[in-house]
Amino acid sequence: MSAHPRTLFDKVWDAHEVLRREDGASLLWVDRHLVHEGSHHAFAKLAERGLPVAEPALTIGVVDHYAPTRNRDRIGDPDIARMIRTLEENTARHGIRCFGMRDPRQGIVHVMGPEQGLTLPGLLINCGDSHTSTHGAFGALAFGIGATEVAHVLATQTIWQKRPKTMRITVTGQLGPSVTAKDLALSWIAELGADGARGHAIEYAGPVVRALSMEGRMTLCNLSIEGGARCGMIATDDVTFAYIEGRPYAPTGAVWDAAVTDWRALTTDEGAVFDREVTLDGAAIAPTVTWGTSPEEALPITASLPDPAKLQGGRADQARAAMDYMGLTPGQRIEGTPVDQVFIGSCTNGRIEDLRMAAAVLAGRKSRVPGLVSPGSALIKAQAEQEGLDRIFTEAGLDWVAAGCSMCVGMNGDLVAPGKRCASSTNRNFKGRQGRGARTHLMSPAMVAAAAVTGTLTDVRPLLEGRM
Numbered sequence: 001m002s003a004h005p006r007t008l009f010d011k012v013w014d015a016h017e018v019l020r021r022e023d024g025a026s027l028l029w030v031d032r033h034l035v036h037e038g039s040h041h042a043f044a045k046l047a048e049r050g051l052p053v054a055e056p057a058l059t060i061g062v063v064d065h066y067a068p069t070r071n072r073d074r075i076g077d078p079d080i081a082r083m084i085r086t087l088e089e090n091t092a093r094h095g096i097r098c099f100g101m102r103d104p105r106q107g108i109v110h111v112m113g114p115e116q117g118l119t120l121p122g123l124l125i126n127c128g129d130s131h132t133s134t135h136g137a138f139g140a141l142a143f144g145i146g147a148t149e150v151a152h153v154l155a156t157q158t159i160w161q162k163r164p165k166t167m168r169i170t171v172t173g174q175l176g177p178s179v180t181a182k183d184l185a186l187s188w189i190a191e192l193g194a195d196g197a198r199g200h201a202i203e204y205a206g207p208v209v210r211a212l213s214m215e216g217r218m219t220l221c222n223l224s225i226e227g228g229a230r231c232g233m234i235a236t237d238d239v240t241f242a243y244i245e246g247r248p249y250a251p252t253g254a255v256w257d258a259a260v261t262d263w264r265a266l267t268t269d270e271g272a273v274f275d276r277e278v279t280l281d282g283a284a285i286a287p288t289v290t291w292g293t294s295p296e297e298a299l300p301i302t303a304s305l306p307d308p309a310k311l312q313g314g315r316a317d318q319a320r321a322a323m324d325y326m327g328l329t330p331g332q333r334i335e336g337t338p339v340d341q342v343f344i345g346s347c348t349n350g351r352i353e354d355l356r357m358a359a360a361v362l363a364g365r366k367s368r369v370p371g372l373v374s375p376g377s378a379l380i381k382a383q384a385e386q387e388g389l390d391r392i393f394t395e396a397g398l399d400w401v402a403a404g405c406s407m408c409v410g411m412n413g414d415l416v417a418p419g420k421r422c423a424s425s426t427n428r429n430f431k432g433r434q435g436r437g438a439r440t441h442l443m444s445p446a447m448v449a450a451a452a453v454t455g456t457l458t459d460v461r462p463l464l465e466g467r468m
């Protein structure tokens with residue numbers, strides 16, 4: 001045991017703290033600043049004050065939220081075209097590398113960063129986007145920031161932050177067959193609540209987390225924010241290094257060897273104390289779906305909806321309002337609920353492994369409802385096509401489209417129609433998230449595929465048996 005045992009979070013935070021103010025806020029150095037179309041306010045602020053970007057080489061742009069998933073050469077909506085052009089122009093003006101609309105590396109920012117080897121252990125990574133927590137899967141300290149903060153980072157390459165409390169979620173045992181990181185994430189959020197981890201930096205630990213692939217770890221860290229956490233982190237190991245090695249911006253040769261030696265220390269020391277500890281049993285987690293309008297309103301697919309009459313005060317009202325919006329009845333079984341369409345994609349579950357698992361469910365089967373499959377990046381799209389996954393999706397009757405945020409948030413025009421019910425591999429089920437009046441059920445990509453096959457919310461386990 002070291003003299004002052006520290007958590008993984010402490011180590012990365014301490015290495016980035018430039019100074020601490022009297023009120024306790026710290027000025028932190030930012031290693032990577034990712035910018036998408038949402039950065040236009042911040043660039044405008046800089047322009048107003050005539051400021052340059054402090055570290056253009058540490059800033060990376062990518063088109064994702066507004067990226068059309070079809071007909072990219074003829075963008076019909078002038079607002080969408082302008083949002084994309086503005087990012088491409090702002091980054092070009094400041095000498096910032098940008099994976100624009102026509103770049104083969106274009107993709108959702110939280111997919112692109114790790115894929116390019118820009119996301120590395122021990123780095124502090126910011127982006128004006130709440131799901132920046134995704135990058136914590138690599139033992140990085142990664143958190144979303146607001147528009148004003150984006151301008152601050154652009155101008156100074158630093159950020160003011162109040163040190164969050166620490167919390168460890170340890171998942172023991174092992175996940176059952178067809179149960180994924182998404183199910184784990186939704187189930188802890190259901191248990192602790194959408195603000196259950198408020199003010200905390202989470203470290204995910206335990207045998208279930210160690211057994212996850214990097215894709216699974218990213219899914220888990222991605223959803224940290226939906227449980228109210230500031231960020232999510234996972235200690236490095238050989239799985240981390242194997243994922244990074246050989247990526248375009250990853251170190252090579254002697255620098256790689258030295259980096260891995262350093263990165264191995266990015267774990268929590270034995271005896272380090274967290275402000276909070278939570279333990280979950282991995283074996284108890286079932287495929288999980290949301291039924292309401294907050295990610296905390298999630299249940300095992302085998303369960304029935306709660307009866308608001310039996311809930312307390314505010315929670316009863318919230319449940320009633322959610323069921324009303326979602327067109328569901330108190331006490332009804334969740335399984336068997338008919339869906340109108342499906343969506344597979346997003347920074348939560350648009351990676352190659354997600355597509356493989358969904359394809360394993362869909363192979364040789366037809367979807368009973370229309371749906372969209374949008375890979376998390378153009379490179380994932382190419383890889384999936386090489387593996388023949390695109391044909392499985394299209395033969396099942398789903399649309400295979402280009403990469404971007406797409407129907408996760410609908411900013412590019414991919415919307416769910418009012419009142420329609422969508423089984424979605426995304427991370428937010430807020431009212432109107434996928435379009436005005438749209439009804440979103442969050443679940444794993446395998447569960448989305450199962451919903452496609454039966455046309456209803458379905459337990460994927462029997463459908464995947466013997467297929468993975």
Ligand SMILES: CC(C)[C@H](C(=O)O)[C@@H](O)C(=O)O
Nearest residue numbers: 038065128129130131144409
């Ligand atoms: C538009 C963007 C700033 C937003 C976010 O902050 O997360 C979006 O990505 C989301 O998922 O809601």
Ligand code: SF4
Nearest residue numbers: 131346347405408409
């Ligand atoms: S895919 Fe969805 S959650 Fe992820 S960054 Fe885009 S809009 Fe946000």
